[in-house]
Amino acid sequence: MRAPRGTGIVLLVLFAGTPSALAGQEDAAAAGKVVYDRWCAECHGETGQGDGSAAASMLPRPRDFTQALYQIRTTGSGQLPTDADIRFAIENGLPGTTMPGWPNLTDGEIDDLIVYLKSFSRFFGQGPAPEPLDFGSDPGGGPAAVEAGAAAYLTMLCEECHGLSGRGDGTSAPTLEDWRGLPIRAADLTEAWVLNGGSSVEDMHTRMLTGLDGTPMPSAIDAMNSGVVSPDEVWQLAHYLASLGPREMPPLRDVIRVGRAEGGLPADGGEEAWAGVEAFYFPLSGQVVQLPRNFAPAVDGLWVQGLHDGNDIALRVQWNDPSNSPDPNWDEWQNKITTALDLDGAEPIALDSVGAPTSRPPDAVLLQFPFEPPEGTDRPYFLMGDAREPVYLWTWDSETGVGAGRGRGLDSVEPLAEDPVAGEATWEEGRWTLYLRRSIEIESDGLDFAEGTPTPIAFQAWDGSSAEVGKRSSVSTWYYILLEPPASSTVVVTPLLAMLLTGAFGLVLVRRAQDRRRDG
Amino acid sequence: MKQRGRALNSHLRNSFWYGGKSMRSHFWNRSAALLAVVAMAACGGGGGSSEGAADDAGEAAPAAAAVDPSTVGTISGMANFGGMVPTMEAIDMSAEADCAAGYGADGPMAQNVLVSNGGLANVFVYLSEGVSGAPAASGAAELDQVNCRYTPHVLGVQSGQDIEISNSDNLLHNINATPTENRGFNISQPRAGITSTQRFQVAEVMVPVRCDVHGWMQAYIGVVDHPYFAVTGADGSYSIANVPAGDYTMTAWHEEFGTMTASVTVTAGGTAMASFDYSGEMMGADVPMGDALVLEHGTNRIRVERTQ
Ligand SMILES: [Cu+2]
Numbered sequence: 001m002r003a004p005r006g007t008g009i010v011l012l013v014l015f016a017g018t019p020s021a022l023a024g025q026e027d028a029a030a031a032g033k034v035v036y037d038r039w040c041a042e043c044h045g046e047t048g049q050g051d052g053s054a055a056a057s058m059l060p061r062p063r064d065f066t067q068a069l070y071q072i073r074t075t076g077s078g079q080l081p082t083d084a085d086i087r088f089a090i091e092n093g094l095p096g097t098t099m100p101g102w103p104n105l106t107d108g109e110i111d112d113l114i115v116y117l118k119s120f121s122r123f124f125g126q127g128p129a130p131e132p133l134d135f136g137s138d139p140g141g142g143p144a145a146v147e148a149g150a151a152a153y154l155t156m157l158c159e160e161c162h163g164l165s166g167r168g169d170g171t172s173a174p175t176l177e178d179w180r181g182l183p184i185r186a187a188d189l190t191e192a193w194v195l196n197g198g199s200s201v202e203d204m205h206t207r208m209l210t211g212l213d214g215t216p217m218p219s220a221i222d223a224m225n226s227g228v229v230s231p232d233e234v235w236q237l238a239h240y241l242a243s244l245g246p247r248e249m250p251p252l253r254d255v256i257r258v259g260r261a262e263g264g265l266p267a268d269g270g271e272e273a274w275a276g277v278e279a280f281y282f283p284l285s286g287q288v289v290q291l292p293r294n295f296a297p298a299v300d301g302l303w304v305q306g307l308h309d310g311n312d313i314a315l316r317v318q319w320n321d322p323s324n325s326p327d328p329n330w331d332e333w334q335n336k337i338t339t340a341l342d343l344d345g346a347e348p349i350a351l352d353s354v355g356a357p358t359s360r361p362p363d364a365v366l367l368q369f370p371f372e373p374p375e376g377t378d379r380p381y382f383l384m385g386d387a388r389e390p391v392y393l394w395t396w397d398s399e400t401g402v403g404a405g406r407g408r409g410l411d412s413v414e415p416l417a418e419d420p421v422a423g424e425a426t427w428e429e430g431r432w433t434l435y436l437r438r439s440i441e442i443e444s445d446g447l448d449f450a451e452g453t454p455t456p457i458a459f460q461a462w463d464g465s466s467a468e469v470g471k472r473s474s475v476s477t478w479y480y481i482l483l484e485p486p487a488s489s490t491v492v493v494t495p496l497l498a499m500l501l502t503g504a505f506g507l508v509l510v511r512r513a514q515d516r517r518r519d520g
Numbered sequence: 521m522k523q524r525g526r527a528l529n530s531h532l533r534n535s536f537w538y539g540g541k542s543m544r545s546h547f548w549n550r551s552a553a554l555l556a557v558v559a560m561a562a563c564g565g566g567g568g569s570s571e572g573a574a575d576d577a578g579e580a581a582p583a584a585a586a587v588d589p590s591t592v593g594t595i596s597g598m599a600n601f602g603g604m605v606p607t608m609e610a611i612d613m614s615a616e617a618d619c620a621a622g623y624g625a626d627g628p629m630a631q632n633v634l635v636s637n638g639g640l641a642n643v644f645v646y647l648s649e650g651v652s653g654a655p656a657a658s659g660a661a662e663l664d665q666v667n668c669r670y671t672p673h674v675l676g677v678q679s680g681q682d683i684e685i686s687n688s689d690n691l692l693h694n695i696n697a698t699p700t701e702n703r704g705f706n707i708s709q710p711r712a713g714i715t716s717t718q719r720f721q722v723a724e725v726m727v728p729v730r731c732d733v734h735g736w737m738q739a740y741i742g743v744v745d746h747p748y749f750a751v752t753g754a755d756g757s758y759s760i761a762n763v764p765a766g767d768y769t770m771t772a773w774h775e776e777f778g779t780m781t782a783s784v785t786v787t788a789g790g791t792a793m794a795s796f797d798y799s800g801e802m803m804g805a806d807v808p809m810g811d812a813l814v815l816e817h818g819t820n821r822i823r824v825e826r827t828q
Contacts, residue, residue, distance in 0.1 A: 067700070078697075078705035123703065157692035157710045160733050171615060175735045179698050211706050216732030218694035218708035222716040364537075395537045405537055413537050 025115060032116025035109050039102065048120030056342035057295040058098050060184055065120035069179060069214035072197045074132035077211045077219035080123055082130050086114050096187075096194030098295070133209055133221070138201065139232045141239040149240025152233040156220060161186040166244045167430030169322035172216075174333045174465075179214040183336040187217075188320055188430070190245035194300060199247040205238035249301075250281035255454060256481040258306030258313060265307055265314045269426065269435035274316050277305040284461055284474035289383060290410055292344035297474040298463030302365070308440060308483050313449055317365060317434040317459075324427040325398055325464030326360030334360065338467045346472055361464035363427075364397035365434060368407060368458045372446040379456045379478050384410050392447045394421045396434055398464065401425075410471050418444065440483065454480035593786040596759035597795040599640040599752045599772065604800045606633050606776075611736045613668055619689060619734075622667030630736070631673045632776050633803075639756020640798050642674040642774070644726065644742040646749035647760075648781065649769035654746030657681035660717070663729075663739065665693050665709070670729065670739035674775070676749040677741060679723050686715045692733050699727040700810035702743065725773055726809055740775060763792075772796040778805035 037046070043062040045051040050064035063070070070081040072089050090110050093101035105113070118124040139145070153159065153166075161176065163169035166189035178184040192199035197207045211219035224234055257278065266273045282304065286297035302319035323330045334357055338348040350358045368391040370380050384407035385391035393405040393413065402423040404416040423436040440449045449455055459476040462468040611628040613620040620627065634641040657678035664671045666688045677683055685695050687709040695716065696706040701724040707716045720727060720743040731737035742749060748768075750758040765788045771781045777798050784794040 069704075077707060078703040080703070155710065156708065160692050172733045172735075176732055179704075211708075213704070213706065216694065216696065216706070218696065218706040218732075220708050222707050222714055223710050226714040228711055228714060366537075393537075397537070403537065415537070 028112045028115040029119050031109075032112035032114070032119075035105065035113045036116050039105070040113075043098070048117070054295075057293070057344060059182060059296040059337070059341055060097055060178060061180065061182060062099070064180075065117050067179070067214070068118075068121035068123040071212040071214060072207075073130075073210050073213065074135075074206060075130045075210060076133055076221065078213060080130040082132060083114050086117060090114075092198070094196035095198075096196050096300075099196075135202075135206060135209060136231045136235070138205070138235050138238075141201065141242075145236045145239045146243045147240075148233060149236035149238065149243075152229050152237040153240055155229055155233075156223060156237065158237075161216065162189055163322065163430050165429040165431070166190050166241070167320045167322060169430030173322050174330045176216045177336075178216075182340045183333050184215055186322070188322075189241050190320065191300070192242065192245055192247045193249040199242070201235075201238045201242045204241045205235055208234060208237065249283065252283070253280055254479050256280045256304050256306055256457065256479065258308050258315075258449075258481060258483045260484060261307040261309050261314075265309045265312055265437070266316075266435075268424065269316045269318075269433040273307075274305055277307060277316075279303045279305045279318075282459055282476050282479060284459065284476050287383065287410075287460075287471055287473045287475045290471055292346035292471055294344075294468065294472040294474070296341060296466075298466040298468055299461035299474045302459060302461065304459075306481065308449070311440060312437055313440050313483065315367070315436045317367070317436065318431060319365070319461060320431050321363055321427075321463050322430045323363070323463065323465035325363045327465060328356070328360070330465035331357055331360070334465050334467050341467075343467075343472070346470065349467055361462070361467065361469045362398040362400075363432065363464050364395070364462040365432075366396070366460045367394040367436070368392065368460070369394075369447050370456055371406070373448065373453065374456055381409075382458050382478055383475065384408075384413070384460075387412075392416075392445070394436055394438070396423065396425055396436070397462075398425065398427075402436060416445075418442075420445065449481070449483050452483070452485050454482040457481045589789075591788050592762045592764055593788055594759060594761050594791040595748075595763055595768075595770070595784055595786060595794055596757070596791055597645075597793050599643040599645075599756045599758070599774070600795060600797045601633075601635045601638055601640040601756065602797065602799045605635045606800050606803055608632060608634075613734075613736070616668050616691060616734065618691065619668030628667070628669070628736075631669070634754065636754050636756070639752070639754070640774070641752055641754045641756060642672070643752040643756075643758075643796065643798075644674050644676055644740070644749065644773045645752065645758055645760075645794075645796075646676065646725070646742060646744045646771060646773075647746065647763070647768045648771035650767055651746045651748060652764075652766075654678075654748075657747065660684045662686070663695075663741070664688055665695075665731075665737070668693075668731075668734050668737060670737060672751060673739055674726075674751045675739065675741045676751055677720065677743055678747050678749075679721055679743050679745050680719055683718045683720075683741070684715055685709075685718060687712055693731045693737070694733060695729060696732055697727055697729045697741070699724050699743075702727065724810055725771075726775075728809060742773065770794050773808070774798065775807060776805070777802040778807045 041052055043052045043054050043058070044065065045055065048065035050062040052062060055062050068080055070085060072094065073079065073081040073085045075081060075085070087110055090102050090105065090113065093099050159170050161170040161172045163173070168186040168188040170186055173186045176184050176186060187195055195203070197203050197212070208220045209224070211217050220234060223229060224231060229237070259277065261273070263273070280303065281301055283301040284297065284299055286294035288295060299319055299321060302317055305316045307314050334349065335351060335355070352358050368384060371390055371392050380386065380389040380391045384393065387408050391407045393407045395403045395405055402421055404419060404421040405413045406416060407413050420442055421436060421438045423434065425432055425434040456478045457480065458478045461474045608630040611630055613628050631642065657680055660682035661675055661677040661684070663675055663683060663685045665686070668689060687693055690712040692708065692710040694706060694708045697704045697718070699720060701722050702720040705718050709716065720741070722743070723745045724743045726740040726742050729739040729741060748760050748763050750760050752758045763786045765786050767783070767785050769781050770784050771779055773779050780796055782794045782796065784792045786792045
């Protein structure tokens, strides 16, 4: 256990200044440096300034330890973190960022690392050790608490940045900057599993009272102490935030099951009928296989639902994107992204004489399928196929709508003349809802969703306002989509078998998802 | 902006998907983009106006608690501005109608350069060398938010002095101070009547303060180790009382014109003059931010030193 070791560190700090304690600190810092140089320096830089070799392609950037600005703390706004706060971030990582948790480090290694991290900044060691705030106690959750919390959300005007639905699409969202002047997202509170401080009610409550130093997220403590909201209402607000969506990443399932619609297919993505249809969540990660790579993807996942009526298949795809691109309100954001981010060789979008971008890319999503039914586990290359084995693309972008194409690689797409796919998309409060429809079977092409046979499916997404175009996208691996037969017949391929067919890349995504889920 | 039609085949050329290799540089219609470019040019006019600006007279620093009047004098002077006054940009406050309503027909203008009758407002002047010891800060400095702007725009405080930050607007501001020598803070004030008390422990000229909800809101706080500082008023004048007799260097800081210094000798009972001359050509000067002032005890000097 770590308790004895932790106690030792506390004593060292208490007696800092005596020669033996100083020597102990120096030993710990030297041991911490070894850990740091091996695991941390590539992102955080040798001198701790957050400027390692990998940093420029990341947003948000790695922490600059010399400033001692720690987002995830239990101390007041602007205060230094406690050692336990630093340990929390090292052990759990910061979900939603490129900072993973470090289960490979021992308690002792983390103790040493903390001493070394603190040595980067002159702020540590001045004055008394930082103390956590008094967070009071949770009066409890439940529907009444959630309702009171929703009122507190409006009282505190959280929607200015986080939006009315909490998806990070508030009026101020496009202009937000971190302490370095780099663009920073207002958190999407409906995806609690990517909140960097954790997703529990306690985590949310703590973040509201401490603020996230170095970001636009302020501390609510003076508003609470002034009586704008009571201490209980801040807790209720935390319960409300925790109610906005799943706290953990939805379990990854490999097969989208498409049921038969009894009362006919919905005619668009807004119909009530979709509410009763099972939704499947698929995480996306940045395209980092081919140049230019995308290490800071904007779209991190999408929800897919499907229905069929024996003739047509209808899919509803939903994902959160705070910008309805192209939107001039996001010009500044787009410009900052193109200057702040190492685009890995992609050409930045040029500005005109008044500083406006010469191009505002659209938002876009594609679904891809094999052209011919796959044999065994063989599937086309997951990045839009290749010359040998093209893929069938259902494309949508916010400028030109729905289309269909043949992909032979990431920058080789040609339209299909038949226009077999129809559909439309709507954007509301930070979320796109895309409706797609096609015949289950078309004579002239090989994509056949014949009942009982799982068809491989994969996804890609772009956020235009984040200057995502071409290969700078978010991608998924191959999954499956399966039309459910009428109740009388038998399922030919079980979901379990289909899961076994999923390739190694899928496992990577799953592991990554698990990493991100470990928080709070 | 207008979207092009959604007819299924209309996009086969020049769309997101079919740009091939040229996709990277231009895969959507540039002319459409240009149509949508919002005029971002600044409105002219209003140069030199000082509506809602700093106080009429330069605000003196809080007086020391126990001053022997037979040993102190006063420093006063002007920040003079010559030549063409740079045009300040209009602030688009349409997102906050309640705030915008607080301004005249010209609407709110930026406060970077406020000139009135040849006097430059919002210059932070302080003794940067020659101070030996100093009385502790007394009383609190005040920073208010009125019609989505900071009042004052430039504030001087003594290290350790309470800064009372209040909100006169019944809407959300966050006060985000980003010093480099001190610890910062970021506090939300979602309605009128909230007050936050903050302090900076060490000298730092200047500490930027901003509101992330309203990108135009910007203030600067100058923190020094003694009470001998002032901010020039709307007429460009300032006055610092109760300065111990002696020889000093005075530094003037302005957010667009950077810093300049002057030597000043204070005599008991006398008034020393120190003025600073500015002109529009100085726009774009190197403006120091976050410089530490390290008090060297026993050497009778304050040394300006960049510690990082
Ligand atoms: Cu504001």
